[in-house]
Amino acid sequence: MEVRYFKEPSRFLNRDMEFKVYGQGGQPCIAFPCECGRFYDFENNGMVQAVAPLLEEGRLLLITVDSIDRESWNGEGPARPRIEMQERWHNYICEEIIPRALQLSAWNGRVLTAGCSLGALHAVNLYLRRPDLVRGAIGLSGIYSAAYFFDGYMDDLVYRNSPMDYMANMPADHSYIPLLRDQGKLILCAGQGAFENDALASTQELTHILRNLGVNVWKDIWGTDVVHDWPWWCKQLPYFLRNLLDTGN
Template sequence: MTENYHTWQSSYLGKTFEMLVFGDAGYPLILFPTSMGRYYEGKDRGLIDAVAWFVENNRVKIYCPDGIDSLSWYNTGIHPAERAHNHALYDQLLLNELLPRIEAETGHSRIAVAGCSFGGYHAANFAFRHPEKVAYLFSMSGLFDIRSRTEGHYDDNIYFNNPMDYMPDNAHPDLWKMGIVLGAAERDVTRGQNEQFSGILNNKSIQHWLDVRPDMVHDWPVWRQMLPHYLSLLKH
């Protein structure tokens, strides 16, 4: 399949940003890396190979942006307020630097997002913050509560990047138009959060699929199983 490496100077981060893109055409999917993961993680871990058919047949074009967890939520050397601020800059990079490129290349103004583990957090948070831009969310063993990374500190940046907190009051109409899958393994450390978050969506009558895979754990084999299944649900 076609693989292209892109880099640019991000005005939000003030540094060079890197990304891999797989495919020539198709519905655009942003695939986020796991905690502290890099832009090449999906390729190295076999996740791209697992969905090769969709890429090679121009069903999807996959954008794998770099992560900045080492500058944000996982940087214990800075105050939690600065961690949240840096993540907010990453959100602006995605919204204002990456999405215009995707629309120019694919013609789609709404996209799909996906991620595994902490990448599932990134996918879910971006989708729920910007539902007018996201048509599909595929979270695989994702997290929905960021407070374990904030050492008790709380501010607006944390609230507005913590889906477990802001989603009960989120009334954006496009949330009810989004295709949402919350995937988890039966013996998944994030299963409880997925079930809790599914309850929040149910309380808002937001349709979604809580997909709990039997006899599986929180690891790459279940994610390589999930993603091809979820991509088969795309209707574009």
């Protein structure tokens, strides 16, 4: 499997940002690490090895990116500067990483996103906000309300990054609804074991909101032995990725 490391300047974040690319081509999937994680966490925790057959078959190009959670979701200080940093990071992903992923993969279409824990929020938020750029997402053990991270603080940018809030208020005739309903696929998964209670409740609630809008979502709840940790995510990711890769562009 081909592995490439990049360190490139971001105009949105005004710093160099690191990421790794696994595979030679195929459908690009942008992968987000856990809370405060780094771009190498997927590799170090077995996730890259778990999807190695898809990479080696040329069906998948995996791009693992850095978070800035310590400055945004998990930062200290006033909420507004932290959520402004999150929004700059969101723009970095949309305007810099996604075009780069398409260039590196020579893919003519939209990308996939995937993430676990807080990375699941990033993956799902990106898909729901920008289905014009993302055709499918996998959220593993995610919490999809910004209230969990901002202690109830709400403004325009927090709202924009809180899927359970903005999707609950999305008009049924919004232009993105057909993209989400007919041309995309969202997979939400949670276990019922240790440290999964909040993720399980959030997964259930977001699924209910989306289904009321007619949005295409596959909710998959795993057993009481499934805990909030990498070994289970290593089982889940290839299982769900195969499904997304088998459902077109």
